[in-house]
Amino acid sequence: MPPGADVSLVDRINIEHVFFPIVDGGDIMHIWMGEGSPDAKGLKDFAMNLAKNTQVGYFAFTKDMSVCMDDFHMMAGLKDACENCGSDNIEQLSRVTGYIQAVGGWNAAKKQELEDRKRYNSADMV
Numbered sequence: 198m199p200p201g202a203d204v205s206l207v208d209r210i211n212i213e214h215v216f217f218p219i220v221d222g223g224d225i226m227h228i229w230m231g232e233g234s235p236d237a238k239g240l241k242d243f244a245m246n247l248a249k250n251t252q253v254g255y256f257a258f259t260k261d262m263s264v265c266m267d268d269f270h271m272m273a274g275l276k277d278a279c280e281n282c283g284s285d286n287i288e289q290l291s292r293v294t295g296y297i298q299a300v301g302g303w304n305a306a307k308k309q310e311l312e313d314r315k316r317y318n319s320a321d322m323v
């Protein structure tokens with residue numbers, strides 16, 4: 198399913214999980230998260246439910262982050278300026294093909310995908 202498809206998390210899972218048994222490798226379900234910090238127990242319960250009750254073989258929760266390169270202040274989400282010192286010397290981080298990387302090195306297509314991603318928060322994980 199396209200990362201930007203405007204579907205609920207439950208619908209995304211129900212559509213994507215049927216493909217896991219027929220794909221041999223490189224299959225992962227990405228759950229792009231917003232800037233919030235989900236409750237740890239709720240996230241664990243959701244992950245256990247996903248693992249036990251669906252055919253999803255691999256999944257990843259990804260939260261975008263930004264770090265100020267002047268004072269190394271970490272921020273949730275993709276920020277253009279530091280919330281601590283105001284600097285615009287910011288490195289944005291997110292996941293691509295399995296790894297958290299600096300967004301600045303991504304090609305134009307991946308940057309567009311990053312912008313398009315449908316993000317879910319803890320309220321979607323019930």
Ligand SMILES: [Zn+2]
Pocket residue numbers: 265266267268269270279280281282283284
């Ligand atoms: Zn800063």
